[in-house]
Amino acid sequence: MRRMEEKILKEGQVLPGGILKVGSFLNQQIDTEFLMEMAEEINWLFGDGGVSKILTIESSGIPLAVAAGIIMKVPVVFAKKHKTSNVDGETYKSKVHSFTHNEDYEIIVARDYIREDDRILLIDDFLANGNALRGLIELIEQARATLVGCAVAIEKCFQDGGDRLRAQGVRIEALAAIESMTDTEIVFR
């Protein structure tokens, strides 16, 4: 998606540790007009897949998942990172290692919200090591639902998460795929 690449080149900042900061439009401040363009692209990619539900993970995946849910007219579910008193009863859960924060956490979704007959599209802002997506895929497997595919705003191709998931037969679509990045240059695949 050319507009996504332009936006990253214009507003993105590469921080130490291989972190791409896109807080100005994607994951702290959200450019809602551009968000809808991203959602339209996801609908173009997955709109014919019979998606019944979108699953994401709090917090930074939520805006894009909600926008795509609005366009695709399906509900959105977000997995929570900690068990809270608002999620009672039975849950699906899996463990995720965060690259950004260098820590493990548990992700949880109430069983009521993923059903066996659901066809799930996963959405997240970033795909790097693929840990968050793998955790979400585990939740889908626990529910015996069907995974249609994964849409991410930005894939860091220099980390192997995307390629490992594709090797397992998972359909992954990135709106922008970064081949390499340094302080001074971002190269797209």
Added chain:
Amino acid sequence: MRRMEEKILKEGQVLPGGILKVGSFLNQQIDTEFLMEMAEEINWLFGDGGVSKILTIESSGIPLAVAAGIIMKVPVVFAKKHKTSNVDGETYKSKVHSFTHNEDYEIIVARDYIREDDRILLIDDFLANGNALRGLIELIEQARATLVGCAVAIEKCFQDGGDRLRAQGVRIEALAAIESMTDTEIVFR
């Protein structure tokens, strides 16, 4: 908003400790069609207020804030609950006590995302003690921006957060206002 009250009566569950669970449509699974109806209502209430930006807090405020941002054609900013490596540089911060989790946490937003000339609409899913909104208002005051008002999906009027904020001159609009609730009955104001 009558549809909101109907939805709460049909799908809401009252849990011990005065917690209303609306995870089936508002804050874990999101009914995107209904979300847009809520956002239209917020636009009807605040659309003539010259709002330049919507501010919310992760995670459960994000869906409604994003939907309202799409309808009102303004950016959405969400305050984060912990300092992460993606928020560098200068930040505004304040402390919030969580009623649901019974703990204090810090909320943070990068200075770049709230400017002195911004006219801010606050959005959250619940208003109970008002702690989250007061924390967000502090961030707006630190930035010397203008608070237009606060829109919340559900106000628990039997807690005093809303009334205390109104007494300070803050405009608060709730899409549903709950006067009292028990295991068997929910009464709207």
